[in-house]
Amino acid sequence: MRALVVDWLVQVHVSKWRGGETGSLSLPETLMVTCAPPQEYLCLAGDTLYLAVHLLDSYLRAGRVRLHRLQLLGMACLFLACKMEECVLPEPASLCLLSAGSFSRAELLRAERRILSRLDFRLHYPGPLLCLELLTALAGSGPQVMLLATYFLELSLLEAEAAG
Numbered sequence: 001m002r003a004l005v006v007d008w009l010v011q012v013h014v015s016k017w018r019g020g021e022t023g024s025l026s027l028p029e030t031l032m033v034t035c036a037p038p039q040e041y042l043c044l045a046g047d048t049l050y051l052a053v054h055l056l057d058s059y060l061r062a063g064r065v066r067l068h069r070l071q072l073l074g075m076a077c078l079f080l081a082c083k084m085e086e087c088v089l090p091e092p093a094s095l096c097l098l099s100a101g102s103f104s105r106a107e108l109l110r111a112e113r114r115i116l117s118r119l120d121f122r123l124h125y126p127g128p129l130l131c132l133e134l135l136t137a138l139a140g141s142g143p144q145v146m147l148l149a150t151y152f153l154e155l156s157l158l159e160a161e162a163a164g
Contacts, residue, residue: 076111
């Protein structure tokens, strides 16, 4: 189930919008999500996605989560990651719209507090993109190598063993 939530977070992070249309992110019926219109779209940095997945993994390692709360947990992790990495924060109401209203703003904020409590406010970690940038700079690699390495990093997000 972790892979479903991570895949959904990746889709929220990188999905492209067509003018004026609303889209649907592909998840199983139990976790189906309808996207908000383009004005609600979040343009997030790459580090935000990796931090959100790290927070999700840390929370899942610390305890169990009910299936119907995985989407809420994923969105709360994304919200916390935005607070850590982004200059402009998305509104909690916008995040609730991305989930087709499957949870409320109050539930999102409660989930955020649960994550902070369970992780004892340990949110920082050296992200893989920072390490990749340092390694490619030291090796004198070109943009094509960086792009390919970033692709492999994104693929590794779906595997819990690789992300650990």
